[in-house]
Amino acid sequence: MCPTPTTQAKAHSAEAHRFEAYLRSKKLKLTGERMEILAAIFQKDSHFDAEALHAELKQQGRDISRATVYRTLDLLVQCGLVRKSSLGSSHANYEAAHENEHHDHLICLNCNKVLEFFRPDLEKLQDDICREWQFKPLHHSLQIFGLCAHCVGKADDSIIQHRVAQIHT
Amino acid sequence: MCPTPTTQAKAHSAEAHRFEAYLRSKKLKLTGERMEILAAIFQKDSHFDAEALHAELKQQGRDISRATVYRTLDLLVQCGLVRKSSLGSSHANYEAAHENEHHDHLICLNCNKVLEFFRPDLEKLQDDICREWQFKPLHHSLQIFGLCAHCVGKADDSIIQHRVAQIHT
DNA sequence: TTTTTTGCAAATCGTTTGCACGCTG
DNA sequence: CAGCGTGCAAACGATTTGCAAAAAA
Numbered sequence: 001m002c003p004t005p006t007t008q009a010k011a012h013s014a015e016a017h018r019f020e021a022y023l024r025s026k027k028l029k030l031t032g033e034r035m036e037i038l039a040a041i042f043q044k045d046s047h048f049d050a051e052a053l054h055a056e057l058k059q060q061g062r063d064i065s066r067a068t069v070y071r072t073l074d075l076l077v078q079c080g081l082v083r084k085s086s087l088g089s090s091h092a093n094y095e096a097a098h099e100n101e102h103h104d105h106l107i108c109l110n111c112n113k114v115l116e117f118f119r120p121d122l123e124k125l126q127d128d129i130c131r132e133w134q135f136k137p138l139h140h141s142l143q144i145f146g147l148c149a150h151c152v153g154k155a156d157d158s159i160i161q162h163r164v165a166q167i168h169t
Numbered sequence: 170m171c172p173t174p175t176t177q178a179k180a181h182s183a184e185a186h187r188f189e190a191y192l193r194s195k196k197l198k199l200t201g202e203r204m205e206i207l208a209a210i211f212q213k214d215s216h217f218d219a220e221a222l223h224a225e226l227k228q229q230g231r232d233i234s235r236a237t238v239y240r241t242l243d244l245l246v247q248c249g250l251v252r253k254s255s256l257g258s259s260h261a262n263y264e265a266a267h268e269n270e271h272h273d274h275l276i277c278l279n280c281n282k283v284l285e286f287f288r289p290d291l292e293k294l295q296d297d298i299c300r301e302w303q304f305k306p307l308h309h310s311l312q313i314f315g316l317c318a319h320c321v322g323k324a325d326d327s328i329i330q331h332r333v334a335q336i337h338t
Numbered sequence: 339t340t341t342t343t344t345g346c347a348a349a350t351c352g353t354t355t356g357c358a359c360g361c362t363g
Numbered sequence: 364c365a366g367c368g369t370g371c372a373a374a375c376g377a378t379t380t381g382c383a384a385a386a387a388a
Contacts, residue, residue: 050377
């Protein structure tokens with residue numbers, strides 16, 4: 001009876017509700033473009049950049065301008081539904097903030113795979129450091145760059161060394 | 170008797186020797202511009218960006234082109250004398266790698282002060298994480314953003330919240 | 339109707355590059 | 364003198380912005 005859940009179904013997802021609430025709280029408007037961008041992001045499984053998102057929307061038939069994609073990503077970051085982190089590249093990368101869980105990243109310099117991990121003891125250690133310096137933490141980012149299990153031994157050393165020097169943290 | 174150590178004295182500093190050795194090993198040339206840039210960097214105490222370095226050189230009477238500054242910074246990063254890390258901004262920041270000591274950063278979102286810390290237990294924890302994932306670490310970066318002791322309570326919440334969302338990691 | 343949003347294209351900003359000339363080895 | 368290095372100005376690529384038309388409240 002129910003139609004198969006499709007992009008359409010996302011209209012009432014938890015993310016959509018949260019975004020709507022956020023927009024209302026800021027007296028901003030709920031537009032088709034904003035909702036489609038949100039849906040597209042939460043359909044994705046991994047990290048992406050603005051350009052890839054824009055291209056994906058276009059191929060889905062929605063020709064939303066790059067400017068709107070950037071503007072909407074900003075809003076989503078502000079309201080906590082999307083997380084931004086470069087992953088070592090010089091341009092911004094984003095990911096849907098499913099479940100609100102925080103995590104950090106292991107980034108393979110050979111195949112570009114991104115592994116996510118969460119360690120409570122790491123979080124605690126950071127709290128200790130902040131206490132020691134009387135520093136109030138609001139955000140943190142730990143990125144470990146190297147070679148994943150598949151790429152160890154298979155990567156060209158000189159290329160990898162070059163990539164290490166190019167990392168943007 | 171000895172003349173007071175000045176910029177000139179840097180010509181034989183440990184850094185200069187290391188840079189010279191690196192250049193020789195790569196069959197690159199030891200130029201005045203490269204040495205002056207190195208000296209200027211090691212005179213500085215803190216983090217800086219390419220633009221600031223370029224301006225500083227100019228005001229010291231050395232009018233080295235921006236292109237050369239960028240090219241030389243690259244070389245210095247490659248040979249390990251300079252470290253690159255954005256500190257949350259969208260453009261590159263650099264710091265002299267005195268003593269080879271590794272450290273991480275606490276970055277105040279109000280006054281932009283950067284506190285450096287080193288925790289052996291943090292390094293060990295990262296090794297554990299990498300072992301667990303069979304990941305070979307080559308580089309890492311931990312940045313904690315927030316408010317330093319001086320700025321807690323003095324900062325405008327909405328401005329800080331906005332800055333958190335702008336962080337580039 | 340009032341206010342916000344959109345798309346477009348131009349503008350920005352940090353950084354890189356091609357090229358002709360200059361300097362190092 | 365054979366290569367590299369330099370300065371210049373143009374090119375770049377990601378992101379932002381001003382503005383007039385379009386959509387939401």
